[in-house]
Amino acid sequence: MKTLWLTQVAAIVRLEIGKTFFSRRGLWVYLLACMPMVIFGGHSIVWLKRGLPCDFGHDTNVFASIFQVLDMRLTLFFGCLGIFMNLFRGEMLDRSLHFYFLSPVRREVLLVGKYLAGLLAAVTIFTTSTVVQWGLMYAHFPKSVMESYLRDGNGWRHLTAYAGVTVLGCIGYGSVFLLAGALMKNPIVPAAAVLVWESINSFAPAVLQKFSVIYYLKSLCPIEAPPDVGPVFSMLLVNADPVAPAVAVPGMLLFTMLVLVVAAMRVRKMEIHYGTD
Amino acid sequence: MAVYKRSYKGYEGPLTSRRKRFLILSxxxxxxxxxxxxxxxLFILSFFYPLAMIIGLYLNHNLSVLSFMKLHQDRLFDVNGAFFMVFMTVQSAGAFLLTAFFGPNLIAPDLANNALPLYFCRPLSRTEYVAGKASVILLLLSIITWVPGLLVFGxxxxxxxxxxxxxHxxxxAGILLGSLLWISFLxxxxxxxxxxxxxKLVAGALLLGVNFVTSGFAAALNATMDVTWGSYLDPAKLLTAIYGxxxxxxxxxxxxxxxxxxxxxVICAFCTYLLSRKVRAFEVVR
Known part of the structure; x- marks a missing residue:
């Protein structure tokens, strides 16, 4: 039975990959992922043109702040919203979900297949974006400085951590928005609710903080963002009680599992009403 | 029985005047x-804050009520620029949220179901179509932005x-101009x-995304380039500057x-350009 399920999951992933990567409806996800690249590319070009030395430490702090504010909280958030909400709601819009529901596939298997396809797309797009951003940020520094940073300054560790946080972000937000897509018709409601919850998370009681994606992601960031980023942003960046990576990664995966189980239960009872969309 | 002479006859009844025609759509x-x-x-909720402020203003000018409530101060709060700033920011945020929910419903279904030829085969221009749809948003948002703002001022x-x-x-003037700019933009x-x-559902989420992402983008641009002009890409900050x-x-x-x-x-002109590209009586299907 397990082999059959795995074969079905693989087949669904194959079907969904094309839809998630190349659909016209998903073009803006690429735009979203490219936006920070434009900023960092522009930064390097401007400093190369000016011919002035740029402070490496300052740039590292700027990258840390922008990664936490723009990448983690906005591009990754809205990108995952676009990709994962589309998995079920997009099928409703295209009036094609019943083909899946009529085929001899368990709904849970369908959910896992769709989630994996979305995850593959999100991880590919956003991790590539993060790595390219990191490269572009330091592109204007001499090769020797970069080599020294990578060799002696934990450069590789930082890059791996940023990429890892992006992957975990895709896993966490993906599960949340997949559940939202299965639960709700209108994506604005869950988007606004999750956005508000993630923003006020720093001020929530310690127990409640654990029921959010950003809590684990912030704890895994390699550099704490500096406090000189303005009152609004420092409020978002504050992490009073960070957890160790050994707890954060399993915590995040456990959170995702829980959300996916709830989503599977919901999809099991899902009924199609094309007329209402 | 055969039916003869059933040829087309134009409508001969009374016509709505040209200037008021877009109001039919509204x-x-x-x-x-x-x-x-x-x-x-959300619409009802957006009246709570103005109502609370009006009650607060009344209490502010009634020492007897304040002393009855055992508040040992002569005012609850100062009515100054900061008061109106907070008031208009809250109402503008409410207007934004409300637009995300009902704004896209006005035009997306017409385009998705290819209904535009049905509109434009009638004596209605593209400008009137957009004006008709936009006026609904403008009217509803006016009721929760500058109308309560001016009421509180009054x-x-x-x-x-x-x-x-x-x-003062x-x-x-700030309440009126700032609100009109914001609601026109929205x-x-x-x-x-x-x-x-x-x-329509994606458009609502996109509206939410555009506003938040442009704010983050503008802040990131300022931080990386060491400039301040990035703020001109952030509509919320522009509104704050105007109110300020x-x-x-x-x-x-x-x-x-x-x-x-x-x-x-510039932003409004770009949106108008986007609309002019899409709101057409025909569609090329490739």
Whole structure:
């Protein structure tokens, strides 16, 4: 039975990959992922043109702040919203979900297949974006400085951590928005609710903080963002009680599992009403 | 029995005057808005804060009531620029949220179901179509932005006297101008986004995304490039700068008021261009 399920999951992933990567409806996800690249590319070009030395430490702090504010909280958030909400709601819009529901596939298997396809797309797009951003940020520094940073300054560790946080972000937000897509018709409601919850998370009681994606992601960031980023942003960046990576990664995966189980239960009872969309 | 001479005859009844014609669209569009419980709830919710402020203003001028409530101070709060700044920011945020829910519903279904030829085969121009749809947003958002703003200003003026109103007439101008700019921007952005994505649900989420992401993008641009002009890409910051100027607040946002106005002009012109590309009586299907 397990082999059959795995074969079905693989087949669904194959079907969904094309839809998630190349659909016209998903073009803006690429735009979203490219936006920070434009900023960092522009930064390097401007400093190369000016011919002035740029402070490496300052740039590292700027990258840390922008990664936490723009990448983690906005591009990754809205990108995952676009990709994962589309998995079920997009099928409703295209009036094609019943083909899946009529085929001899368990709904849970369908959910896992769709989630994996979305995850593959999100991880590919956003991790590539993060790595390219990191490269572009330091592109204007001499090769020797970069080599020294990578060799002696934990450069590789930082890059791996940023990429890892992006992957975990895709896993966490993906599960949340997949559940939202299965639960709700209108994506604005869950988007606004999750956005508000993630923003006020720093001020929530310690127990409640654990029921959010950003809590684990912030704890895994390699550099704490500096406090000189303005009152609004420092409020978002504050992490009073960070957890160790050994707890954060399993915590995040456990959170995702829980959300996916709830989503599977919901999809099991899902009924199609094309007329209402 | 055979039927003869059933050829086409033009409509000969009374016509709505050209100037009022777009209001027909507004009338029909407005009918469906409050069918959504979320929109109705948000609309009602957006009156709570003005109501609380009006009650607060009344208490502010009634020492006897304050002493009865055992509040040992002569005022609850100061009615100054900061008061109106907070008030208008809250109402503008409410207007934005409300637009995300009902704005895209106005135009996306027409485009998704290829209904535009049905509109434009009648004596209705593209401008009138957009004006008809936008006027619904403008009307609804006016009710929760500048109308309560001016009401609060009027209440304070009636309690503090004509001299206060004359001295602070800039506040009234700020409420009106800032709100009109914001709601015009929201109306055009909501219509343009829904015309391009054609899916009302996605358009709403996109409206939410555009506003938050542009704020983050602008802040990131300022931080990486060591500049301040990135703020001109952030519509919320532009509005804050305009309100700040009229309410006499020194916010040091790095945004010039005229620059903010020009920036709004450019954004609105771009939205109009996007609309003009999509709102057409025909469609090329490839």
């Amino acid at each position: 009338r029909y569009a407005a009918r469906g808005i409050f069918a959504s419980r979320i929109v109705t709830g 209440v304070e003026a009636s309690l503090s006297g004509g001299a206060w109103a004359w001295e 007439r800039g506040f009234a 109306a055009l952005l909501a219509l343009a986004l829904s015309a391009w994505v054609r899916w 100027e009229f309410f006499g607040m020194d916010l040091s946002l790095g945004v010039n008021t005229w620059g903010a106005l020009a920036s709004y002009g």
